[in-house]
Amino acid sequence: MTRLSGITPSGPGHVGNYLGAIRRWAREGSPDDLYFVSDLHAMTSPYHPQKLRGRTRELMAILVAAGIEPGTLFVQSDLLAQLGPLTWVLECGCAFGEAARMTQFKEKSTDRTHEGTPVRVGLFTYPVLMAADILLQGVDEVPVGDDQAQHVELARVLARRFNGTYGEAFVVPRAVTPPAGARIRDLADPSRKMDKSARDSAGVLFVLDEPDLLRRKVKRAVTDSLGRLEYRPEEQPGLANLLDILAACQGKPPREVVAGFTSYGEVKDAVAEAVVEELRPVRERTRELLADPAELDRIRAVGGERATERGAHRLKTVLRLAGVA
Ligand code: TYM
Numbered sequence: 001m002t003r004l005s006g007i008t009p010s011g012p013g014h015v016g017n018y019l020g021a022i023r024r025w026a027r028e029g030s031p032d033d034l035y036f037v038s039d040l041h042a043m044t045s046p047y048h049p050q051k052l053r054g055r056t057r058e059l060m061a062i063l064v065a066a067g068i069e070p071g072t073l074f075v076q077s078d079l080l081a082q083l084g085p086l087t088w089v090l091e092c093g094c095a096f097g098e099a100a101r102m103t104q105f106k107e108k109s110t111d112r113t114h115e116g117t118p119v120r121v122g123l124f125t126y127p128v129l130m131a132a133d134i135l136l137q138g139v140d141e142v143p144v145g146d147d148q149a150q151h152v153e154l155a156r157v158l159a160r161r162f163n164g165t166y167g168e169a170f171v172v173p174r175a176v177t178p179p180a181g182a183r184i185r186d187l188a189d190p191s192r193k194m195d196k197s198a199r200d201s202a203g204v205l206f207v208l209d210e211p212d213l214l215r216r217k218v219k220r221a222v223t224d225s226l227g228r229l230e231y232r233p234e235e236q237p238g239l240a241n242l243l244d245i246l247a248a249c250q251g252k253p254p255r256e257v258v259a260g261f262t263s264y265g266e267v268k269d270a271v272a273e274a275v276v277e278e279l280r281p282v283r284e285r286t287r288e289l290l291a292d293p294a295e296l297d298r299i300r301a302v303g304g305e306r307a308t309e310r311g312a313h314r315l316k317t318v319l320r321l322a323g324v325a
Pocket of ligand 1: 017018182184
């Protein structure tokens with residue numbers, strides 16, 4: 001059983017990424033897995049090259065600090081020479097309507113954060129590049145949060161279609177989502193998911209935020225005026241989100257976590273402390289790693305080489321079957 005997953009450096013990593021994805025990659029990963037920073041995906045909306053480099057490095061450090069086996073880590077752009085051709089092959093097997101159905105594209109292409117800037121073709125084809133990331137490596141499972149499950153589904157469709165049309169080249173992978181923490185919401189606006197590139201970071205708990213800032217953000221989280229201490233995501237999304245975070249930190253179901261509290265204030269205090277303690281070792285270790293650029297460069301080089309070697313044979317087969325090599 002091998003797994004692969006990635007994270008895009010479109011902003012600093014947050015607690016949704018951590019609880020929904022990174023922590024599981026660290027806990028459940030094996031030495032045959034692959035985890036990576038998808039810097040090519042960050043180019044799909046306006047960005048600054050220098051900032052992108054810095055964020056890629058920072059996320060690599062967070063992944064190492066979270067306990068992911070360093071030998072399994074790489075940076076997506078180090079595989080550009082393989083991903084470019086494979087993405088093209090897969091794009092030629094993907095219907096326009098299939099890409100247009102992707103919820104994330106629909107949301108991001110109408111997002112007002114970048115109002116006035118044109119929507120990039122890369123944003124539209126991004127799920128196909130993601131399919132290339134996955135299919136190049138022949139993995140069985142793709143551990144992601146809820147928001148990426150639809151993209152993994154597209155990768156399955158494209159893999160089956162290629163195998164059926166041109167010959168067996170791809171393993172058909174499946175998405176696996178966590179039982180708790182699969183969709184953490186913005187604390188200031190629980191109708192939105194917690195997002196790295198949110199315009200306002202008041203409701204986003206970043207992995208590298210200092211403890212006091214984390215506490216302040218949790219204290220200001222939007223709840224409701226019902227005063228009912230129950231887990232009801234539809235009726236009380238703000239409170240339910242806090243309970244989801246606490247549940248994910250404690251490894252219990254949210255309905256169990258809510259018992260024992262007598263006020264929203266108590267819930268917030270418990271969430272703040274749980275998040276601070278969960279993130280403290282990761283933040284401290286990330287800071288140490290960022291102070292040692294040579295070590296991060298070494299990890300990146302080793303992982304990149306391993307992933308490139310692993311993908312080479314499959315790409316050759318695909319191009320041959322597709323009639324272009
Ligand atoms: P990205 O960077 O948006 O998110 C990284 C991981 O974090 C999960 N996640 C969340 N989980 C819970 N609550 C949230 N609010 C939340 N926000 C994000 C995501 O589901 C994801 O698992 N396109 C991908 C990166 C990628 C990839 C891949 C993933 C590129 N190629 C191949 C898997 C396989 C992305 O932008 O994730």
